[in-house]
Each structure stands twice: as C-alpha cells, then as structure tokens.
Amino acid sequence: MGVYWAIAVRSFRRFSTYRIATLSGAFTNTVFGFIFCGVYLTLWHTSPGLGGYDVSDALTFVWLQQGLLAPIGIFGATTTVELGERVRTGEVAVDLYRPTHLMIWWLSVDAGRAWFQLLTRGGAPLLVGALVFDLNFPTSAAQWLAVAVALAFGILVSFGVRYLVALSGFWITDSRGLESLAMVLSLFFSGTILPLVVFPGWIGEVARATPWAATLQVPIDVWLGRNPGGVRSGLLFQLFWIVVLFLAGRLVTVLATRKVVIAGG
C-alpha cells in the first residue's frame, strides 16, 4: 500500500511545481465566479426560491462550483488525459512493466492532483467569494465531515468516468472524440452550467441520476444542506456510482491488459 501513498505524494508535489498554471487557473475561476453571480442574481430575483435555493444558496453554489471544477476534473484532468495519451501512443506498455496495478496507480496519481488543486484552486475563489458576498457555510462538525466525504466521493466518481474514457483508446483508434463528448456531458450533467435542482420534471430526474450529478451537484448540496433526499441518500447515491464505475474500470483494465498481452496492442 505504501507505494500508492508515495505516488499520491509525488503527484501532489508535481502539481505544486505548476505555480503559474495554478495561479492563472484560480484567477480565471474567480472571474467566472463574478460573471455567474451576476447571472444567478438576476435569475433568482425573477424567480425567488428556484430549485429550492435561496439567493445566498445560489451564490454559494457559484463559488463552490468554480472552486471544484479543477479538483473534481469536470473538464477532464491532466492526469487522465495523460493516461489517454499513453494508451494512444502505446506507451502504456511501460506501465505494465511495473509491479503495480494500473488502475490504482492512476487513481493515486489523480488523488495527489485533486488534493493539491482542492487546496489551491478550490480555496482561492471561495475566499474571494466569501469576502464579497454573504455565503453559506456548514454549521456543524458533522456537516463538515459529510462535505469532506462527499468531495472525496465526487473525485472518485469523476476519476471512474475519466479512467474509462482514457482506456477506450485501447479499442477506438482516437479516443479524443469520446473525451470531448464526455466533457460536454460532464459540463451539463454535473450542474456546472445550472444547478441540477432547477431542472423540472423528467429532465431533472434523469440529470440528477447520472454519475456526473454525483461529482459536483451532490457535494455542493451536502455543503448547502439541500440534498433532495437528505445527506445520507446523497452519499449513498455517490457510493453506488463509485462501485459501478470501479467494477467497470477493473473489468476494462483486465480486458485491456489481455488485449495487449494476447493480441499484442
């Protein structure tokens, strides 16, 4: 187990060397935070209580969303994009020479990245947002704990999806098309454009049942205390997707390894 911890630590350190990228990313998130706040303020003034959110819920949603885009990897993450690249070029064979499990190796790499980006890319915009607007924060230790768990779960779900997309390159000549499709789906169904709570009827039902809803919408709702079925059901919903995606990931890893080892590429 020590090796995976060592890998996560190195991955954290690796991302900490990208100072300019981190700084400009946090700046961009902050700028978009203000833009979204303008839009959401108008929206919640025209229809107060939209999706069960009050105005300060909506504004808190904006800053959490901007802070979590990078750590959760809503637009994809450097790590899994790199894995996709290695699959395309065949360099992934090098990973098979190691006495480590492919999926856990990349999960550790992604965890190190997410932790670093959570501290920097997540912290900075939230701080700015909280200084300018009146935002909601968890009120009890139990709620803080639930937020921490929901965030970790959200990152795991997102990794599960991104890992599958990256490994699709074993069967699709160029998996970049699938990568962009996954990004569009993720952007919409995670609640990045609009909180999923505002979608009415069956569209809302469907949107809130996808794995992407488990990446961003659920953790933010845990923070706000607005999960439609309560915190417990939110966390269980995330756990369900983690189990499904990790089983699929394990299966695809076995199939991909077999393809390389038996078919030769």
Place this chain on the structure above:
Amino acid sequence: MSVIELQNVSRAFTVSSRTGLRRTRREVRAVDGLSFTVEPGEVVGYIGPNGAGKSTTIKMLTGILVPSDGTIRVAGVDPSRNRMKLAKRIGVVFGQRTTLWWDLPLKDSFAVLQKMYGVPRARHAENLATFVELLDLGDLLDVPVRQLSLGQRMRGDIAAALLHDPEIVYLDEPTIGLDIISKARLREFLAEVNKERGTTIILTTHDLDDIEALCSRVMVIDHGRQVYDGTLAGLRASQSAPRTLVVDLASSMPPITVDGATVTKVDGPRQHLTFPTSTSAAPLVAQIAANYPLVDLSVAEPTIESIIARLYTAATPTP
C-alpha cells in the same frame, strides 16, 4: 540452471490493412521458432535490423506479450502468467522513453521505486550510494528530470532500473543519442554491475561498439529467426567477409595484377585489393613488392557492421 529459456517460441500478429472498403487480413510472424537459453551473469547482445523481432522477444520475456507458440521460462516462471511477480525481479530500460517523474527532482523517482519494489531501506540507501558514485549522479538528485540532459537522464533511468537488485536487466538501446564519453561511461558502469552483482544483461542495440565493449555473447535475429548465436570473434570468423589490402605505389598505374586478390578501387597511386579471410596477406605483399614500386601498405579487417550486413542479407525470409 538457465535464467532464461525459450523453446521454439513464435509470435504472430494479425495485420489488417484497408484500401477503400476492402479489408485484407494477413498474419505476420514477428518471431518464428526461436530457441535459446541464457545463463545467470551472461551479457548478451541481441541485435538485428529494425522489425527483426527484437522488441517482440523482449516483450515476451517480460510477460507483457504471450507467445503464440512455444514455451518461455524466465527466472523459473512463465512470464505472462506471473507478470507482476516477475516485474520485481527484472529491470527494464528503454533508451527512448523514461520511467522517471518528469517534473520532480530525480531523488523523488528513486524514493517511489523503493516503495514500489519493497526494497529494505538500508539496502536501498546502499544501492543508491553506489549508483550515485558510479554514475556521478550526486549533483543531479535535486534537479527536476525535465532539466536533465539526455545522457544524465539515461544515467538516472539505468540507476532506476537497478535499484531493486534485479536478476535480469533488459536494456533497449541504452546508448541511443549519447555522446562518446557518455556511452563509454555507461558501458563501464554496466560491465561493473555485471561483474560485481552477477546481473544478467540482455542488450538490444544498433551500436556495435556497445556489443564489443560489453557482450561475451551475440545473438543476431532477422525476420524473427535466429541467424547467429556465439561470440563476437566467432561471428567475425563465421562470415568470410573479405579483407582489404591497401597499397601505395610510387606513381599512378593501371590496376595491378596479383594472384589471389583483385583490385576494387584505384585512387591515384593508391590501390585497394580484396582477398579472402582465409588467405594470408604475406605472400600477396611479397608478390606486389617484387613486381611493383611499393611505397606503403596496410591491411583492413572487415568491420563488424559489414559482417552483420552480410548476415542480414544472407538470411532471406522463406515465404
């Protein structure tokens, strides 16, 4: 007991090519009926032209590719069935790829390897100290890998492949792109590791100086088949590549006539003659000196490149 054993190993790939809508599939045998054994502590040069099947063989030896036919045993196990277990006992270096952490100082990569292979701390420290000294890595440990020169990075990669005391190391073109001094230093280091630790080394290369400097044994593969296995000297002797006699005459002359040799090139007063390896040069020289105004002469042995080129062309594939 042999550390590597191959018995009649073949590997076929299905290659499908597409022209318009028509799709044709054909089978390519990258390795075809290969058998050999390697004893512990041997340094084997594994050479062949591009596409000869070298990489396919290495992939099968490391277990990331199963043979279509035949049996392989490495360190007593079937590689593809015990890939992870075997990975702890072998080291692999690709000259054109790195396994180091690109953006982090070199020492971080080494620290991860200690955990990855479960090397006891004391042993790791001891190995690291040895390699740092032998490969002169002391000043590089704190430098991010991306800032290292190719030669420095390669030294780092080789140290990384050896830190867990592997029994066998596969080196795929370790000296590619390096300058002469870096090459010499690397060869010295590998010879030292082999001598001190008894590590078995399998080296694929296009640089025959690597082979001359390191390998007690050479295997030549072409079109998936073994065309030579033995010593470098034996390889020289086995191929009767002609030797060359270069004579400088007092003045320009038409091609001279000598029994047992033929003129291949006239360059002013200098003439090049070839004669078979089996013939002694002495009677030829005596003959020329008696009949022509001989000023100077030299005898050139066939280069190892020319010998191997002959071997490659001789081994034409059977359809």
